[in-house]
Amino acid sequence: MRTKRYRVDLTAEEREQLLAMLRKGKSSARRLARARVLLSADENRFDHETAAAVRCSSDMVERVRRRFVEGGVEWALSEDPRPGGRRRLDERAEAHLVALACSEPPDARPVWTMQLLADRLVTAKIIDTISDETVRRTLKKTGSSRG
Secondary structure, eight states: OOOOOOOOOOOOHHOOOOHHHHHHHHHHHEEEEEEHHHHHHHTTHHHHHHHHHHTTTTHHHHHHHHHHHHHHHHHHHSOOOOOOOOOOOOOHHHHHHHHHHSOSSSTOSOOHHHHHHHHHHHHHHHOOOOHHHHHHHHHHHHHHOOO
């Protein structure tokens, strides 16, 4: 076993705050799991014991301990925002897609298909590549769903 670099020593107030949060159970599951990790780490348990009790990885236990030592209880309980991926269609391309979906379908087809709309955007050089699923999500978001 390697020695712990980050030791968790909770004050009585911090311990009571964490126990109160667990009793209420109104926080997110991730936040409650981190609180359990801190309480268990405060009792000087091994990381693998804490991980088994909380049902998480040993890496998570170590990460929560490090965040507590570096930034306190609130920082250890919280998580960094997740930015998500960048948008495939900008406002101009989105407007073009909606206009295209509202127009008459080609080749005497009864309706536009998602794949047909995606192909038309690529042939019109609005975007290099796009999936039919991205087209569907975009139309659903704008309220212009074709199906």
